[in-house]
Amino acid sequence: MLLHLPPELIQLVLQHCSTPAFVEASFSCRALYEIASNCREPILHHLRQTPGLEPDFQLLTSKQLFRLLIQRAFQQLYGAQFHADCTTFKFDSHIIDVKASSFSKSDNTIIALTKRGHDTVSLFRVHEGNLRCITHLQPFRPQPGVVEVLRTTFDNANGVYVLQRFTPIVDGNGPGAGHPFVRQAFQTSPRGEIYLVRYPIQAPNDPIQVCNFPDHTEFEPLALAATQGDTFAISWQHVREENETEVVLYNAQAQSSSNDMPGVTGLFVHFFPALMI
Structure with missing residues (x-):
C-alpha cells in the first residue's frame, strides 16, 4: 500500500x-x-x-x-530480534555501582565491579556463565581518609584506571602531613581530592600510577575513558555552573617513585582540551 x-x-x-x-x-x-x-x-x-x-x-x-x-x-541493534539467557549474580546484600563498574575493551571476559559505598574495585572473569574473582584493587590513600570510587575503565595495555575521590579525616599537623599528595588534599574544597589511579593487571607487584587534577577542583568528573600509551580522557562538569562542561584529553608521563610512598609512581600530566561543550 x-x-x-x-x-x-x-x-x-x-x-x-x-x-x-x-x-x-x-x-x-x-x-x-x-x-x-x-x-x-x-x-x-x-x-x-x-x-x-x-x-x-x-x-x-x-x-x-x-x-x-x-x-x-x-x-545499535535496531530492529534486531534476539534472545539471550540471563543469569543474575548477587553479592550478599550489596548493590553494584553500575556507573563505577566497567568492561575490559581488549578482553571482554574481564569486568571491574564496584559495590556502592565501598572503596575496593573487584576484577572478575566471566567464563561459561560464572564469575571468578581475579583480584581486589585496594584504594589509594595518601593518608587515612575516605575513598569513593567514581569511575573505572580499562586501557588496551592491561591496565585498570580508577577515578576516585579522597577525603582526608586527620589533622593537617599529623604524621605524613608534609607529603605533596597530603598537602594538596588539605588545600582542596570539602568535597575532597580527585585522583586517577592506574593498576597493572598482568604485573600486580609493579607500582601503581597516581595523578591528581589541581586545575579542576571546581569540577566533577562525569565520564572516564582510556587507551594505551598512558592516554585517557575525562568529561568534567562545573559544580555550580552545570552548563559549563568540557572533555579533556590527557597524556601522562611517569615520574620517579616517591620515597615517602613506596609502590606509588607519580604522574606528571600534560593535557589539552579535546572538546569544549
Whole structure:
C-alpha cells in the first residue's frame, strides 16, 4: 500500500517513522530501498537521532549517508530480534555501582565491579556463565581518609584506571602531613581530592600510577575513558555552573617513585582540551 503513494509522500512517511522502522522498510523491497537510500533529508533526520559522531554531512553523498546510517543502526541493534539467557549474580546484600563498574575493551571476559559505598574495585572473569574473582584493587590513600570510587575503565595495555575521590579525616599537623599528595588534599574544597589511579593487571607487584587534577577542583568528573600509551580522557562538569562542561584529553608521563610512598609512581600530566561543550 505504501508504494501506491507518490515518492514525495513516501519520503515524508520514511522521515516521520522511527529509525528502526526506517531501516526495516528500506530493506523490505527494492523500490523502497531506492527511495530510502536517495532521500537525503529523511536520512539526515535519522542520522541525527542515532548515537555517533557527526561528521561534515555536506561532504557526503546521499548513498554515503545511507550507508553510515545503516552502519550505526546495526551497531545499535535496531530492529534486531534476539534472545539471550540471563543469569543474575548477587553479592550478599550489596548493590553494584553500575556507573563505577566497567568492561575490559581488549578482553571482554574481564569486568571491574564496584559495590556502592565501598572503596575496593573487584576484577572478575566471566567464563561459561560464572564469575571468578581475579583480584581486589585496594584504594589509594595518601593518608587515612575516605575513598569513593567514581569511575573505572580499562586501557588496551592491561591496565585498570580508577577515578576516585579522597577525603582526608586527620589533622593537617599529623604524621605524613608534609607529603605533596597530603598537602594538596588539605588545600582542596570539602568535597575532597580527585585522583586517577592506574593498576597493572598482568604485573600486580609493579607500582601503581597516581595523578591528581589541581586545575579542576571546581569540577566533577562525569565520564572516564582510556587507551594505551598512558592516554585517557575525562568529561568534567562545573559544580555550580552545570552548563559549563568540557572533555579533556590527557597524556601522562611517569615520574620517579616517591620515597615517602613506596609502590606509588607519580604522574606528571600534560593535557589539552579535546572538546569544549
